Amino acid sequence: MKQIKGVNDFVVKFANVNGTGSASANHLFAKAIFRMGIPVSPRNIFPSNIQGLPTWYEVRVSSKGYLGRRGGVDLMVCVNAQTMEQDVASVEPGGYFVYDSTKPLAEHLKRDDITYFGIPLTEMCMREFKEQRLQQLLKNVVYIGALAALLNIRFPILKDLLSDQFKGKEKLISPNVQALEMGYQFATENFTCPLPIRLQQGGDVAPHILESEHILMNGNTAAALGAIYGGATVAAWYPITPSTSVVDAFAKYAERMRIDPGTGKKNFAIIQAEDELAAMGMVVGAGWNGARAFTATSGPGLSLMSEFLGLAYFAEVPVVLVDVQRSGPSTGMPTRSQQSDVLAAAYASHGDTKHILLFPATPRECFDMTVQAFDLAERFQTPVIMMSDLDLGMNDWMSPPLEWDDSYEMDRGKVLDAKALDATETWGRYLDVDGDGICYRTLPGAHPDKGAFFTRGSSKDEMAVYSERGEDYVQNVDRLLRKFETAKAHVPKPKPHPPVKVKRPKKTGRLGALFFGTSASPAYEAVEMLAEEGYSINTLRIRAFPFHQSLDEFIHEHDKIYVIEQNRDGQMRQLIMNECQIGPEKLTSVLNYSGTPITARTIAAQIRDDLKAKPAKSAKTAARRQETA
Amino acid sequence: MKQIKGVNDFVVKFANVNGTGSASANHLFAKAIFRMGIPVSPRNIFPSNIQGLPTWYEVRVSSKGYLGRRGGVDLMVCVNAQTMEQDVASVEPGGYFVYDSTKPLAEHLKRDDITYFGIPLTEMCMREFKEQRLQQLLKNVVYIGALAALLNIRFPILKDLLSDQFKGKEKLISPNVQALEMGYQFATENFTCPLPIRLQQGGDVAPHILESEHILMNGNTAAALGAIYGGATVAAWYPITPSTSVVDAFAKYAERMRIDPGTGKKNFAIIQAEDELAAMGMVVGAGWNGARAFTATSGPGLSLMSEFLGLAYFAEVPVVLVDVQRSGPSTGMPTRSQQSDVLAAAYASHGDTKHILLFPATPRECFDMTVQAFDLAERFQTPVIMMSDLDLGMNDWMSPPLEWDDSYEMDRGKVLDAKALDATETWGRYLDVDGDGICYRTLPGAHPDKGAFFTRGSSKDEMAVYSERGEDYVQNVDRLLRKFETAKAHVPKPKPHPPVKVKRPKKTGRLGALFFGTSASPAYEAVEMLAEEGYSINTLRIRAFPFHQSLDEFIHEHDKIYVIEQNRDGQMRQLIMNECQIGPEKLTSVLNYSGTPITARTIAAQIRDDLKAKPAKSAKTAARRQETA
């Protein structure tokens, strides 16, 4: 039987039962590889449940530094009887299957094209440990030990990580180390280690990764740090997966970094609201009052916030919202990822509304863009929605370290303080003095008798006086459009990527690919795969809405463009057609909306199929190959 | 000075203060013209306030039977000092101005190109009537009397209307009649009556109007009757202008038509909810339980309902929502009209969602489409949103009488009762047995041990079992798309209009115009105006979303298409581009979003300007001439 080979290039997947402590053990595995300086990207695929249901943890190792999902599994570690059948099936031919051999493997689970490694995890732990909870927890550590041998993980690193992990609970270290060693020893004694797939420190690894001192962090933590550095003082929220950890992390860092040295009191306020309407209401109130405020939520919360988002748009109040997208519609799949709130966010609320959206693709961008979100919100006096997703927000990503320029100054936008007010002849809250659609606002309490006005969600004239006159209304909403136009030059520009060399290029016309957020990594990988096959595709990564004109240019420079996204309806494609005035025949959707992050293989397959099927020019959606593992 | 002439063809506008009883007097005026068999269309332009602010009432008389606004004012009746200046200014040259001459007219209000008629309304009423309230109310009746003389209204008709109006309060009839006569007499004695603009019963009037026995009614009343005839039993709502009168009327008719003869008890339930979320929740609960249920709201309510709309879409529960649109965003202008909830309704809620929309253009269609909405909602087990607006819903429209086919049977869709369940081998709530994307549902309590299932907003398999498997999710949402496709053939088709004869046609390429709802009447009129000028434009009136393929065909048959709508962002145009895969260059927006209904003149002007400005082909928006009166 031909076994899969590969140094620093394979996919390991763990099948566990949730609530059994597997996550931290599996994370230990990924982190160890990271510490070895080898590109790794872990993904936690967990159920919307607290204990007892199937959960998976997928770890991709990629010397080239691909961080998206590849698709397929080379080595499966299965410690969940409920799912063993599908787990066995999901292993690539020539792959490997590690399982708890305390109970013998059922006949129907035996394949002759994969290699099995039985380890009596339960039995070993029952024997070695007394405490029931430990017996369960350490099973996970035992198989990590075994993997250390099978895949060649540096043992000392694992030990270090354990002692970091159990700082404070030292007495837990020794049993864990013991479990590691049990697994390691069992593997070395019973299997030929290491396997044809293995790790090799210092083995050939993409230079851009070796160079910078990468960190391993998730997008929600990065966004929280962005809120700290961006000067957010008010966080109002309502718990919802997968956004909860944004505020958890904000709280953690704020307690460390935002305590007033003199008094020990807090330079921040975190309010757990009664629901999302209230959370957004609090952010609107704080923003109106001149504090940098934000909330974080996911789909259902976005729907509930839409009335307030419309108010903030029309009353021109700065608001920052982090939408960590999950699978919709409705409750959908709360612990699965998607990019399906694009339209709902762009046009949130009734009437003619448009909102600024940011699309981070890495934790680093989650950090930078959150800071920027506050600047943009105050500059444009309007809601700014950062569109993250579960995959980016809750998984650990290898990323260049976060950087901070100490010369950064917050852009508080056009705010008149008492001095400025005294200097102003005639001031009107909605007078477009500068012609950019942005007017000067004042904050409550600023001046004894100048600059007071009434903020409202109803129509008004330039002096902020309630008005039902058509002229006043039209003048006002046209200005809001002008303001949105102005924003185009201030939001993050789309990023092109150095074109990939193609040896024997096929005749295809000029091909382009557009994508955003977590679709980026697998998209780049797919483009390189296709380059091998002779397809030359230029790429542009969208980073914000409203769209910068370079997006239009990119589209016009190409004959056919694939829009790669993770939703059913090709929402970004629709947004582009609406706003860029682009005909449909040019834009072909490449979609995955199964809830698990899109893979390079799916993207490549859909594009390949589409290019082969002639004439594919105006097909809305390329053949759908959903990756549903 | 040249005076405006015209028999059965002019625009009269009343300027009053709200809360002074002017509305009913002005309505008396319009109704009298209607009773004379002359096409008339009244419009109440009122403030979001109860007493003391300016309010207008515009009455158009049109022998051709144009019911949209024409633009401009031929005769102004001004009894509001606050607005007199702008009211004087708004009269067309050669027009007429009636005012309360108790106080002499200020110099700066005098124009030499219009004719003034001063009537000492206050003085006359103070003299003739004792009661203060009467003195105020009857002022309005006095000027109606004067107009009867000036414009040649048949006096007996006015008297009949008064006695209808005061059935039950007979003692109010005589003072009203007296006031009428006072005005009539004053006018005949002091002015040369009738004016060059005048009414003439039996004068030439569009045949299609003379033929059928028209009625005068507003869209909200018609929608309410539709709910009665459509078999709605549960109405849950929260008051909001301009939708409130839908449920008010439903209550009124239900009390008459839905009382159980045997017991005198109610065959309907109306619940005033605590807010719109609750209103929609109640409708969802009732729909789930097999009752025909509906709610009515406007923009802000739509935003608040979006989470529940997403649930109904994904859990597949029938829901009927009447959205009587007003000017957004946010609170906007609550008493002004717009068609600006199109996108918010079509894609309401996060995730990939789409909803069926209906676009009535007349009270008759409000009636028919509300009935149809219940059939569609139950057939497709999904929300159906009828997109009316303030102009249609709250103003009286001349309309052919409502018709009812007694052979009508409600389409309850695919529901399995106990018998059917016993006959079914294997049943799964989400099994697409027929391949049309619509599955068979069961109602609570139907069968002792078959057909019970759990309805949820989360992902499930075909047997309605909770599932986080990607395959199950994809299979389910793809089916929802299929269902939406199926709907295209069942929703009301777009309506073409017999092309207008053009004498000396200009070379323009094939021109088309698309519109919906209250933009239709003025659009037809504008097309006829432009025909006079040699522009030949074919029209198609959109009546539902998802779009019928005949819309695609119409678009492909034309070189340039104007999309006429009443919002800022050209929302219907966007929806067409998204769903029909139409390039932008073909579709040119003709917009009015000032809050007052779009006029034939605005439409004609925007199209004319656009056609003159070459090359106009890909202009997104034709020159904007906003009618803001």
Added chain:
Amino acid sequence: MTYIKPNFRHPRLPTNALGYTVSDYDGAISTLCAGCGHDSISAAIRNACFLSSIQPHRIAKLSGIGCSSKMPTYFLGKSHGFNSVHGRMPSVATGASVANRDLKYIGVSGDGDTASIGMGQFIHLIRRNVNMTYIVANNGCYGLTKGQDSATTDLGSVSKIGYANPFDGIDLASLALLQGASFVARSFSGDKEQLEPLIRGAMAHRGFAFIDVVSPCVTFANHVGSTRSYAATRENLDAMPLDCVPMREEIRTQYEAGTTQAVTLHDGSVIHLHKTGKDYRIDDRSEAMMALQSAKAEGRILTGLMFLDPNSQDLHQTLDLATKPLNELSKDELCPGSRVLDSVNQGLR
């Protein structure tokens, strides 16, 4: 339905008046944490419906979102269920109830679902006196989102991550009392003997029956410092025991004179309250309120039936609904027909 336990009917299993065995009232296997209080509530509901001989398919189950709101999947597999959206089940239940007045409705919610996001709807549900049984599985935390404090978390109760809650907890039973609920009770998921008869009484009651059930979250709120842990609850419990004898059933047990207070429900069922000294007249709102308040002041958890108005007017009566369920009305009963429409047209000319 695959998700219903295949219930093999054991020949010797006891049956109720309808001939159903208790397993006919089973639901799917629970996916909640082992030991979660919610599972005991599911069992109590199952038993109560079995004992009261209610046809399972004539019951509709509704819930919001949360671990607690998952419960309806785990009992009454023969009943339809609706797992709606977070905090908005009251409105869905209201709509369902008016659509078909003949079914019995059980709403299951959590403290987050009801006291946080659902507070507004909860109060208005009470105000309308919708004919249903509303159970809050009250664990003083957000279980499904991993243990945040809820609006019912007691002042000072320490969360798993170690913070003491600085806000006063909302007492849902007092609130229900103040807002005029016609049946108000509190119980403990661990007190089967009390919870079952309470649910039976609630199901027999005409009008809104509220039961606030302390239901510990073993994963996030069962530690020392949490006032809703099993230990803390057991320690502070003041239980007022009771029995419920449904209509058409003769009273088997004999109560010694003066030891019980009997209340007859609208459908003829009788509730027997055992005197404990702590108890009071069951039909007196203010006494009930006092009892709850003073218990709370002493840090005690008073459980049992607090208040009952057997003859309250429910929403069906308030709306004067016809006896035939609205969802069963035929076209002839609903559609006035063309003649009536002609007269309507006439009135519009």
Added chain:
Amino acid sequence: MTYIKPNFRHPRLPTNALGYTVSDYDGAISTLCAGCGHDSISAAIRNACFLSSIQPHRIAKLSGIGCSSKMPTYFLGKSHGFNSVHGRMPSVATGASVANRDLKYIGVSGDGDTASIGMGQFIHLIRRNVNMTYIVANNGCYGLTKGQDSATTDLGSVSKIGYANPFDGIDLASLALLQGASFVARSFSGDKEQLEPLIRGAMAHRGFAFIDVVSPCVTFANHVGSTRSYAATRENLDAMPLDCVPMREEIRTQYEAGTTQAVTLHDGSVIHLHKTGKDYRIDDRSEAMMALQSAKAEGRILTGLMFLDPNSQDLHQTLDLATKPLNELSKDELCPGSRVLDSVNQGLR
């Protein structure tokens, strides 16, 4: 601002401690119906702020949607105002309050805005004890939408179109008491003598101060049969008079011993409650609750200060906020800088 009455300062107009005349507290001309109770409340707020010598620009006005919510335009033209969305003002006020702890906040709402759509937010606002004055202009109907019943409309009160309300009205003062509000009062728009000192007291109070003001709607709820008409209110009024003497002001009037009950507020202001026989200890929640309930039972409208806890802990304290307002913090106080970030990076390797 054009919409502020041009206030010509009359030389002989009396000024307050800050040198402001009462007209400095004026707003725009009201567009409410002539005789609307709400206008009297606007006047009372204006006078209270003038008398208590509060800098107008240091007050922020917030409201929802409704005739009542329009009020803030009609007083304190020198103050910023925020007319938010229907029923959600509490959350906006909460956010504003934490953003700048140094301003005084007045929230004005209606019975529909607060008791219907706003119920959930209202209860959670109380629970957080946000430092503000919250006034409900309670006319027992939806004025702006033309007279529908609201959730506070009394049972049996007849609406203008002639229907008797079949639901029990929610008593917001009792609700506020139960939920732990630290200042609870009720008044009548027609009772200037009582309303003004109440507002002054509320503004001086630290924490959430609630005033439920009966404010007749002359257009839709002032007819015979409406329990909120001027006539019905006057007829059933049981007013408990009081005075409020703000901090730094010596007590001018002398009260006969035993005729008043004095309470000192957190900022030093003193409230004198005049004994009427109907009154009770102001710091006893349950007594207050009893008083309200029995008054309601008798169909009487008890007005005055019901309950006061001068030393309650407001949200700023609960959140342990720094003394400097959050919206005034500079970059240096907010941004930890690159060094700290490096250490964060370090921890992520």
